[in-house]
Amino acid sequence: MSSRRPLTFRGVVALLAGLALAIAANMLAAPILLYVAVLLFALVSIAVIVVHVPRRGGGVTRRISTDLLTVGEESQVAVRFDLRALRVPYGTWEDALPDAVAGDASGDFPTDNGTHIRYSITGVRRGVWPVGPLSLRTIDPFGFAQRTQEFGDTRTVTVVPEVMPLAPMSGDVGAAGGTAHTASSRLGQGSDNLSPRLYVSGDSMRRIHWRATAHRGDLMVRQEEEEASPDAIVILDRSARRWEREGSAVDPAFEAAVAACASVALHLVQEGYSVDVRDSAGSVLGVLRGQEDDRDSLLVVLAMVHPQGEGREIVTLLDGTPPGPLVMITGRIDEEDATLMRHGGAGAPILLATDPQPGAFTAAAALGWSTGELDEDVSAAWEDALSGHVAPGGGHVPR
Known part of the structure; x- marks a missing residue:
């Protein structure tokens, strides 16, 4: 998506100056002022053509060093920017970051590493947030015209709450390590180390306890213990x-x-x-x-x-x-x-x-x-x- 402002502040000033000189040339009958006005109009027009006419396309891929970014944690973002254009423009790049993520995601283009861009981000607020798109802003050598284009899609980054170290629990409950409060219920499927029970409709034939069946004379299945609640x-x-x-x-x-x-x-x-x-x-x-x-x-x-x-x-x-x-x-x-x-x-x-x-x-x-x-x-x-x-x-x- 191109910027709606094709001219920089300098370009707008040059255009207004040319218009003022053209008016003054007519009022003062000074052809030299008209020549300067025409020159300014020509420079601004050429700058707009140079910046806006070339067609550009490109793809962006991002890789974040951590799958889950913790609040207060720093992570590295690696961006590969494959720009397709007749020539590589000079300007600045910026990757859009949400307020929930802090970082300096901007710099000069082309970069020292060519199409590879790296920057750091820090989690500020938990949530799932979009990173991107990547914006490329180019300006002509005179600084009259500008063009901002967005490339690639966004990628989400998940900022999770910070996990803080806590003091260990003391006393019987803490010492039990979760084993003192285990409750169980008897079901029809599971481990082999419990007493068998009578077969009921729906039990798997693989759970049949053949020794107990032969001893009791009735079809028996292996009993299982299941956790009925968490510790x-x-x-x-x-x-x-x-x-x-x-x-x-x-x-x-x-x-x-x-x-x-x-x-x-x-x-x-x-x-x-x-x-x-x-x-x-x-x-x-x-x-x-x-x-x-x-x-x-x-x-x-x-x-x-x-x-x-x-x-x-x-x-x-x-x-x-x-x-x-x-x-x-x-x-x-x-x-x-x-x-x-x-x-x-x-x-x-x-x-x-x-x-x-x-x-x-x-x-x-x-x-x-x-x-x-x-x-x-x-x-x-x-x-x-x-x-x-x-x-x-x-x-x-x-x-």
């Missing part, structure tokens, strides 16, 4: 009433909550837990079982979440089986809200809130919650919650 659950409260800004508007408190959700979930996985991450409406945001793909999938989902809708009671999100650690991350919460936050018998209920009102943490502590006031320093809020100290007014005891 740990992390809940991100997305209810619109908890946050100042609904939708895609940037809310620093919600950004801190998302960063805390990512940090806590991945920290619990490192401590040996299987983790389910859900929002307050019950939607599953991620399932972490120690795989790298699970981690990336969660971060991508968290890069796009926003406050919306209403939430449900916490106990309805637990599938009937209390987990070990249960981490609830929310925004504005008052004392009445806290009295209704029952954790369903979780082994280690932890409440992190960005805007606790007076008495809220005291009421939550009475129900067994460990609490921490959440801000940009997620690590400090986590340590406050692990300490389990709540001041009478609902705040924390200074450490």
Whole structure:
């Protein structure tokens, strides 16, 4: 797409100067002024022809050094610009960057490396953002005419929330490493190390336990153990009433909550837990079982979440089986809200809130919650919650 401004500021001044000289030549009967005016008109016309007439085409390919760009992390962008033109123009290039990504994506063209362009970007705000298209701006040697063309398509870059290091959990729940709170249910398919049961319609014939069948005289199949619930659950409260800004508007408190959700979930996985991450409406945001793909999938989902809708009671999100650690991350919460936050018998209920009102943490502590006031320093809020100290007014005891 070409620029709608074919002339530079200098070109506009030259055109107006030529027009003024032509008028003055007629008024003063000075042919020399008319000659100068014609010369200026000719130079501007030639500049426009030189810059705008040549046909140009080209392709752009981009490669970003990291698949997922973390907030605050720097990454390298390599751009290959294949320009098809009669001659290589001299000018400047610029790759369009969104406000959520910082970097100096501009320079002189042609570059020192020919058609290869490199620059650095830094993640500023989580989300999925377009990078590009690449713009090439050329100017004639006199500086009268300009031409800006865009080449190639855009490429998206995913900026994920920052994952911060957290202090390890202590006590029986943390020491269990996720093994003390495993619940199981007996199903008809699975491992071979459990007692057989009677065959029912629908069971796979491959699961028949022939020794038990011969012993009992009835068709028996191998029993399987299945995990009925995760060891740990992390809940991100997305209810619109908890946050100042609904939708895609940037809310620093919600950004801190998302960063805390990512940090806590991945920290619990490192401590040996299987983790389910859900929002307050019950939607599953991620399932972490120690795989790298699970981690990336969660971060991508968290890069796009926003406050919306209403939430449900916490106990309805637990599938009937209390987990070990249960981490609830929310925004504005008052004392009445806290009295209704029952954790369903979780082994280690932890409440992190960005805007606790007076008495809220005291009421939550009475129900067994460990609490921490959440801000940009997620690590400090986590340590406050692990300490389990709540001041009478609902705040924390200074450490």
